[in-house]
Structures are given as C-alpha cells and as structure tokens.
Amino acid sequence: MARSIKLRIWRGDSTDGGLKDVVVEANEGEVVLDVIHRVQATQMGDLAVRWNCKAGKCGSCSMEINGKPRLACMTQVASFGEEETITVTPLRAFPIIKDLVTDVSFNYKKAMEIPAYEPPAELAPGEARMEQIDVERSQEFRKCIECFLCQDVCHVVRDHEENKKSFAGPRFLMRMAELDFHPLDQRKTRKQEAQEQHGLGFCNITKCCTEVCPEHIKITDNALIPMKERVADVKYDPVRWLGSKIRKREGL
C-alpha cells in the first residue's frame, strides 16, 4: 500500500546549498532511489542523482542516507520507521557538483596510477592453467562494483583532504592486493608500491570500508591486512633484507 514518507534532500552546488524537506508517496517494497525518482518526476525535475542499473550491480547511486554511505537502490524504504525522516546527502569525501552528485574523479586518477597487470611473456592465449582455489582470492576483490563507498567512508581521506595525494584508498589498495594475489602476475614490486607510493601504512584497520561494502567484500581482512603482512615480510625480515642487498633482487 502506498503511504506518504518524509524525505530531506540536500540541494545545491559547490557554492551554496541546504536540506529541503519533501513529502512523497512510497509503495510497498520500494527503495530510496525509487522515491527520489518520484520526487524528480513530480516535484523537482532538475534534481541531480546518479544511477544506472537499480539492481546493486553498477555502483552509481552512492550517497549518504541518514549519514551512512549506502547505495540508494539497495536501501529499502521499509527499513526506516514510519515516522522517521529519511535524509539523503551527497558523498562527503568528494567535491559536490550538484544536489546528490559529487565529483568522483579522484578515484579514476588513482585507478590510472596502479601499475597494470603484467602477464607472463611466454604464455600463449588459451594456455593458462590456474586452479579454482588460486583464482578465488583475487576473484573476491574483482566483485567490486566501484561504488566508492569505501573511499568515502575511509577516515584517512574523509576528514583529511591533504591525504588524498598520497593515499589510494581501500578500493585501490585492494586492487593492488588483487594483482599481487593473481596467480600469473609477474610484477614483483607491488608490496613496496602499496606501502611507499599508495599509502597502505595510513590504514589502521578500523574496517569501516568493509562495513559499508555493498558486495560484502572483506576488504580489510582479506586484502589490506594480508598486504600489510606481505609488506612486513619483505621489509623487516632480516634474511630477506640482506638477500635483497646482496643479490640486488627486486621485490621479494
């Protein structure tokens, strides 16, 4: 049955803005994105919101709902109380463009800085053989839909704009782990790069990223902590340290 709900939407741009209250109808089973669309079609034709698939698969409709970074398409209206006002605001860690849309180009810049996959030179197409169990570790991270909620929630950049330069954020540190765990990747220097160029050391494993991940990827436990352990292995193991000095090996 349709009922009226109270919605509070942040409207404005980089210069000015504020919260606007609206009352809108919601039907059984609807998600927050549905009611935002209804506001758009009936009350605010120029309300800006990003979305694509409306099925939790593309990661476009990221916003903060009652202060929590979430996908609007996967947040049921019914999960809030009948009398509760639902407040929707843009992602806080990124510059505002308009209304609920932010400038997420930071993430695409970071994506371009992560050294690409390096396949074995000798391996012909179709010749690769990998065990399912060996690909599964990286496959978990490749489930990432790049909604950037983890990037938004991570306090390293959320409250410290100045860290953005030297910190790739959970999504891209996980990308580095994914490549490091890839059974065929040939680049041996990923651990040092994660630590020295992309700010792995900033992460103090509060697991906020894991909590907001709509794909339920265990970013901290399965990607970041193992990466930290690998870094520790390379950096602080005296035998390896000596070996790397004597034989001038790269990486391991």
Next chain:
Amino acid sequence: MTLERHKYDVLVIGAGGAGLRAAVEARESGLRVAIICKSLFGKAHTVMAEGGAAASMGNVNDNDNWMVHFRDTMRGGKFLNHFRMAELHAKESPDRIWELEVWGALFDRTKEGKISQRNFGGHEYPRLAHVGDRTGLELIRTMQQKIVQLQQKDGRETGDMESGIKVFAELTITDILKENGKISGAYGYWRESGEEVLFEAPAVVIATGGVGKTFKITSNSWEGTGDGHALALKAGANLVDMEFLQFHPTGMVWPPSVRGILVTESVRGEGGVLTNTNGERFMFKYIPDVFKDKYADNEAEADRWYEDQDNNRRPPELLPRDEVARAINSEVKAGRGTEHGGVFLDVSKRLPAEVIKKRLPSMWHQFYELAGVDITKEPMEVGPTCHYVMGGVEVEPDTAAAVGVPGLFAAGEVAGGMHGSNRLGGNSLSDLLVFGRRAGMGAVEYVKKNTATPVSDAAIKAAAEKIQAPFDRQGGENSYSLHAELQEVTHNLVGIIRTGSELKEAIAKIAEIRKRSANVAVAGGRKFNPGFHLAFDLDNMLLVAESTAKSADAREESRGGHTRDDFPGMNNKWRQVNHISSFDGEKVNVRAQSLPPMPKELFDLFDVHELEKYMTPEEVAKGGSN
C-alpha cells in the same frame, strides 16, 4: 564563450564491452581514440550481464567447435541471422575470451585449470565462460584496466597518460556530423555542466547498446534509450529488423519496484525448474516441432540430462528465450500464474544451499535484499522482461561499417543482423568482443585511407540550437510524462504478443507523442539537469519505437522475438525478408530487403531435413548460394 573542441582519429560512442574493445583495437593500431560514455566509466550496461560469454573452446565437452556454435546460433535466430556475422562470431569467440585472460581476467576454472564453461539455453554443449553470475562486470573491468594499461604506456612514452586514448565520461552525443556525405565528427554536451563539445574525427564507432527504456518493464538501465540507433538513422544509416525484441523469460515480478530486473538464465542452466501455481512443470507442453528431437519430453529424462548429457535430451527450461517467454506468458494468461503475474522458478530443490550461493551469488543477494526471498530455500517469482533488441544498425559483417555512411561503424547490441530473430543467451558478450574488435579494425582501415573532413560552422550552429531549444520554450510538455506515455503504448500495443490493429494504433500514438515532444520544455538550468537529459533520450526512444512498430506491423508471421496473434507460426517465405528502416527527416520508412543466402559450405553444415523446416523447397533445392 568559446566552444570546447577535440580532434581524434576515432571517436567511440559508448563504453560498454563493444565500445571498449573497439577502442583498444584502434589504439593498439596507433590511432588516437576518444571514448564517450553517458555514465561514469565502468558503469555501462554490460556490467549487468550475468551468465557468461559463449565460445566453443571445448573445455568441458570437447565435441564442441565453431560449427556447432554456428548451427546453434542460426537455430536460435530462426535462420534470419546474417550468416556471415554468425560465422565470424562462432569462429572468433574463443580467441576473444583467451585474449581477455591475457589482459588479466579471472574466469572460473575446470578441474584441469582451464576456463570453465556452463550450459545455457539453445547451446548444445556447455559453452559459456563465466565468473559466477557476474561475467559482464569481469569483461568491463578487464577492458577498463586494459585501457589503463595502454594509457600508462602512452604516459611513459609521451609524458601524458591521456595523449593516445581519453575517456570522456558523463557526456551525451546529440548529433553525428557529416560533411559531403562522410563522417566528420560528433556534437554533444557534458551532462555535468550542460556545456557543449565538438569532436572532429573521420571515423565514429557507435556502441551504445540497447533500447529497453522504450518499454515499461525492462531489465535495462536508464542508458538503454536507443541513442545509437537514432543517431545512426539521423546520420543516414539503416536499421535492420527492428521488430525483433527479446523478452527475457525471467525478470523479477515482485515487489513492484524491482519489476523487470533480470534473473539470470544460469538459474535454469544450473538446474532451476519452472512451475505454475498448480505445481506443474509446464515447459514440456511448449516444445515446438523444430526442437522436438533436442529437448526431453518427460521429467525423468530432463533430470537425467544434468548427469549424462550424451544419452539424454535437454530439459525444456533450456529452450531458446523466445520460446520460454511465450510459454510463461501463456501460463499466466491461462490463469495459472501467481497473484503478481509470474510463475515459479526453483533451484532450491536441485542444489544444496552453499552451491547456490557460490554459483549464483548475485542472484541470492538480489532476491534476499530486494524481495526478501531466500532462493536456497524457496522459489523465485519470475516473468518476461524486455531485455535485448536483435534489430540494429545495418552493417558490413567483416568491418562493422554502417551501410551507406562512410566513416560510421556500429558494434554490439546497437548493430543488427548477428542474432536474427532471437539471440541465444551468452552470445551477446561474445558478440561485443568479436564485433567490437572488428569495428575497431574497420575504423583503422578507413582512417588510413580517408583524411578528416573539417566540420562546418553551419553544422555546429544547427547542433547548438537543438540543444538550447528546450530551455527557450515556456510551459511546454514534461519529458517525464511523455516518456511514461510512450512506455504505456509500447507495453500495451508493441509488447510480447502483437496484432495488426494494435500495431497500427501504436504507430498513430507514437506519432502523436513525437509531435508533442517537439514542444518539450525544461525547467532549471543546464547543470546536471535530468529533465534536460531525458528530453534528448526521449527523442531517440520515439524514433526507435516508431521503427519497431512499423517493422512489426509489416511482418505478417511469428518468429523469434516477434509474435503476431493474427499471424501465428513461422512462414518460410518471410525468412527471406529483412526489414530496413530509414529516416527521411520526418518519419521512419520501412521496406523489405532480401536476406543474403548462405554459401554452400555453411549450408552443408546442416542436415537438409532441418533446413526444410525453415526454408522454402526452392531454397533447399538450390543448396547454398555458390
């Protein structure tokens, strides 16, 4: 204010699988490439593809090869496919999958460590390379990361990572520009700021995907508004066979807000069965004559097939999608559907809970979070949803060049011909890899022989005026309401079952909406204004809907994704006919054109008795075109 201008060798419109594959090909050949997408980079509808990419690698059953895949594809399309496209697709798909692996893709594996392949409707052997049920995401991400790799290489060589290939995200193209009959570039606007942009390029690849948003119930995202179809028509290209739309048999039906969202065919591939409210496994009643020797007519045999595929026929749940969609539609119409107008799809009785969660993770997630249904314990409620358009830009198969417009190319869902009257599941992801690459190659060859034609000031002025127009109107039509009206018309009159009188009514109504759409007014400014964006999308959808309704009215038979209540059954004479849509500036015109006949070497791949079911006696007697 000065106009933002860019010059490239190749302009790729669309950043889904086909567009990215074309861009990679063109860049690797040394050309400078711009990729344009309406959304952020990496959000294209390809990410929604779940089941897998069909390629006859023979990793699971070594009887598979390109000829078997070719036969399955032609059967699935009821022999209306362009034979050459189906041939190239079947031959080249394995290489395209292996290539993705070289670029870093991580497909699920067989016990021997090869790429695993799964069963799917209409495919004789397990053929779909997959990653759980998120294969499309893997394709997009792999190619996105391949593009980053190319950019890093350019960065090392030139100091600028975006010197050779650049992504223009959240940008809408409103016009493809021509000078002296040849492509000269494209014009559009940044969605973020509303500011206009001119691209000058001798070659344009259209890879904009589908048209699902023309319909009310669809699995497509907001981007599927037929932009490329309409841009191509307006640029003088043709669309072929626009009457053929695939209604995927299994979309979600409840709750209303998720109606239409896709439920992957893999659920049936993994053993899911369809039942009506009487508990009857109804698909056995709907096996058409042409498929009787390939599909089991009883439950015992159908169930044995999952264990022993060599000695049993396939379960009828795995018939091509058009058959299953029509069957579900009939069951619901006969009063054997659920209260929400669907039927039941159940995999919980076939597989243990942990296997379901592993093989169909995103389905589990989707039903649990959006519908409150645990698919490891209960059945899903499903019904048909508009999923894919088989029709599209008429192209030369080998180069993906649009017929009639030098410099224009089209690949992926926006191109027509490959899938005939019905596409097999899994053939879309392989299609966009095979023909995305070929479009890239086609553009490269073209650019080598043709220099860029400068865009004239007159063309720029006309394109700019069109963008400004809705802002200058006061109190005109609302684009949201017109869109909703169009969706009602297509849903009610051009849907899964059609009749002549309703199609004629639809044509009149679409024309009326189109007339009113010329008066759309936009409230607010240019900055990220969805009402403004929809005004342009709407114009594209109206042209597509007109082309579909007119082609559907002309085809007086039922075949694949086109079912006529007043002309039930296939008519072999109609198999020889393609419908060609063109645009005269005012309206879409549809004419019949002969389908190119298969050459002997492909004709001979089939049992002649099978061909007799599809072809006229004269065609069969001729035995191939050469």
